[in-house]
Amino acid sequence: MLDIKFIRENKKLLEKVCQAKNVKLDLDRLLVLDEKRCTLIQQAENMRAEQKKLGKDDIEKAKELKEKVRPLAEELVDIESAYNDLMYLVPNVYDPATPEAKDDSGNKEIEKWGEPTKFDFKPKSHVELGETLDLIDFERGVKTSGFRGYYLKNEAVLLHFAMLWHALLKMVEKDFTPMLTPTIVREFALVGSGHFPFGKDEVYQIANPGKLADGEMIKDPAYLAGTSEPSLLAYFANSVWVEKDLPIKVCGFSPCYRSEVGSYGKDAKGLYRLHEFMKVEQVVFCRADVEESNKWLDQMCQYSREILEELKLPYRVLQICTGDMGAGKYKMYDLETWMPSRGAYGETHSDSNLTDWQTRRLNIKYKTKDGEKKFVYALNNTVLASPRILIAVLENYQQKDGSILVPKVLQKYLPFKEIRAKK
RNA sequence: GGAGAGGUGGCUGAGUGGCUGAAAGCAGCAUCCUGCUAAGAUGCUGAGGGAGCAAUCCCUCCGAGGGUUCGAAUCCCUCCCUCUCCGCCA
Numbered sequence: 168m169l170d171i172k173f174i175r176e177n178k179k180l181l182e183k184v185c186q187a188k189n190v191k192l193d194l195d196r197l198l199v200l201d202e203k204r205c206t207l208i209q210q211a212e213n214m215r216a217e218q219k220k221l222g223k224d225d226i227e228k229a230k231e232l233k234e235k236v237r238p239l240a241e242e243l244v245d246i247e248s249a250y251n252d253l254m255y256l257v258p259n260v261y262d263p264a265t266p267e268a269k270d271d272s273g274n275k276e277i278e279k280w281g282e283p284t285k286f287d288f289k290p291k292s293h294v295e296l297g298e299t300l301d302l303i304d305f306e307r308g309v310k311t312s313g314f315r316g317y318y319l320k321n322e323a324v325l326l327h328f329a330m331l332w333h334a335l336l337k338m339v340e341k342d343f344t345p346m347l348t349p350t351i352v353r354e355f356a357l358v359g360s361g362h363f364p365f366g367k368d369e370v371y372q373i374a375n376p377g378k379l380a381d382g383e384m385i386k387d388p389a390y391l392a393g394t395s396e397p398s399l400l401a402y403f404a405n406s407v408w409v410e411k412d413l414p415i416k417v418c419g420f421s422p423c424y425r426s427e428v429g430s431y432g433k434d435a436k437g438l439y440r441l442h443e444f445m446k447v448e449q450v451v452f453c454r455a456d457v458e459e460s461n462k463w464l465d466q467m468c469q470y471s472r473e474i475l476e477e478l479k480l481p482y483r484v485l486q487i488c489t490g491d492m493g494a495g496k497y498k499m500y501d502l503e504t505w506m507p508s509r510g511a512y513g514e515t516h517s518d519s520n521l522t523d524w525q526t527r528r529l530n531i532k533y534k535t536k537d538g539e540k541k542f543v544y545a546l547n548n549t550v551l552a553s554p555r556i557l558i559a560v561l562e563n564y565q566q567k568d569g570s571i572l573v574p575k576v577l578q579k580y581l582p583f584k585e586i587r588a589k590k
Numbered sequence: 591g592g593a594g595a596g597g598u599g600g601c602u603g604a605g606u607g608g609c610u611g612a613a614a615g616c617a618g619c620a621u622c623c624u625g626c627u628a629a630g631a632u633g634c635u636g637a638g639g640g641a642g643c644a645a646u647c648c649c650u651c652c653g654a655g656g657g658u659u660c661g662a663a664u665c666c667c668u669c670c671c672u673c674u675c676c677g678c679c680a
Contacts, residue, residue, distance in 0.1 A: 209640075212649045219649095221660075223608065229660035 168527040169257050171201060180260065187267055187489035190258045197253040204250055207243045211236055255364055258494035259524040265498065266488040273488030281481030283505050284563045292508030293561040294437045299569060301589050315442045319554060322586045327553045329580040334447040334474055334551035338418040341470055343449060348398035348419040351389050356401035359529035361495035368428045369393060395419030396547050399450045400529055407540065408533040414453040418550060421446065438554040439513060447550040452543040455523060460544040461498060464520040467548040468500050471516045474551060477576040480559050481505035483512050495524040504559040515556055518548035
């Protein structure tokens with residue numbers, strides 16, 4: 168959400184943003200609704216003030232006024248509802264330096280660490296490795312869970328948790344408050360984070376929303392969140408901090424659920440695109456200052472890079488272009504980690520500066536030194552998501568003899584240093 | 591799942607139809623007073639939106655949403671949440 172005043176004054180800019188971000192929004196209609204809304208509010212308020220003044224001195228006249236206000240109030244409800252629907256669709260502006268493009272072809276590689284792993288043998292994919300070493304069972308996963316189902320087994324399970332644990336400890340070390348967040352969330356959390364109304368299809372809905380047999384509506388349906396970000400943000404909904412308490416740094420651990428509708432054909436095999444996985448996520452709230460928030464964006468990226476570097480996994484940093492960055496984002500990086508079976512880097516982290524776009528939706532503010540109230544800026548980034556990261560670990564660490572070495576940094580958490588075929 | 595009770599400002603807590611946006615206390619801020627500490631005196635102190643250079647004025651908000659009424663924190667309905675007891679359960 169943006170400030171309506173800003174929208175009024177920057178129509179041209181926002182038209183451009185809508186086009187660049189591929190957001191369909193009738194800005195003219197929004198502005199017309201806004202105008203009507205202001206007029207109606209003013210009229211209704213004046214009448215109500217008059218009505219109140221009359222009090223019980225002239226009940227007849229007050230009655231008349233009441234009847235006059237009623238249709239105005241009714242119209243206002245309709246207009247405000249339409250107005251709000253559109254307000255939730257208004258995208259955030261983006262950093263002027265953002266590469267412009269219609270799709271991910273415009274993403275710009277801004278840094279690279281390490282080189283793609285070279286093998287002096289024909290490397291296996293994590294799917295093959297998972298099968299021969301008895302680490303992953305897709306067949307039974309699908310049998311039990313359906314398309315994209317999987318079981319992790321044996322060392323892969325411990326490796327998965329070792330990495331998540333390592334990631335969580337890392338963030339605690341960086342002074343983030345660890346949180347284990349709800350995965351079942353209400354609508355407002357997803358509207359607040361901006362996952363709604365844009366990506367409603369991608370979220371699993373539970374609690375049977377809609378009409379009951381007697382025609383009653385079930386309100387407040389529940390959803391399975393695709394990340395702990397909505398929960399981490401919603402935790403602070405309707406709160407006001409004092410400037411000196413900023414930044415607020417939290418990290419969440421949670422299972423993540425994604426329906427992946429609209430990507431049926433993509434990444435059909437392996438651990439890349441799953442309906443459920445686990446993730447450690449970092450969220451920072453900072454002062455309403457673009458420069459400061461961009462510094463945090465870089466800093467959060469650095470934390471994630473540190474983990475990839477400790478794991479000695481080759482990666483690159485992309486700045487995401489306008490067409491690929493999502494309505495709410497002001498600036499965004501992805502980290503892509505080298506995945507030998509793809510012969511390419513695959514997205515493992517996503518780092519975003521949303522400025523006040525989310526905090527306006529959730530009403531999260533702070534009081535400045537001058538006593539002024541402002542919406543805080545919010546940012547989020549993946550710390551580590553698994554099993555996807557397992558693709559990179561299993562494949563990059565495989566040996567000629569078919570075994571897999573355990574990254575050194577993880578060995579302290581594990582009762583083994585390598586993974587070999589079972590007898 | 592069954593049976594009860596309840597949700598009021600930063601906190602405690604009055605208030606059951608009409609100058610109540612809300613008593614009182616605590617906390618907070620300001621000033622004064624007392625040789626420190628402590629205590630005392632007085633005043634100020636909720637949020638959102640709108641008009642105005644400003645003083646100020648107007649509207650909305652007592653869990654949320656509807657309804658009754660000229661008028662609702664107060665009456666009615668729905669929902670959400672909290673607490674107590676019972677049942678069930680990892």
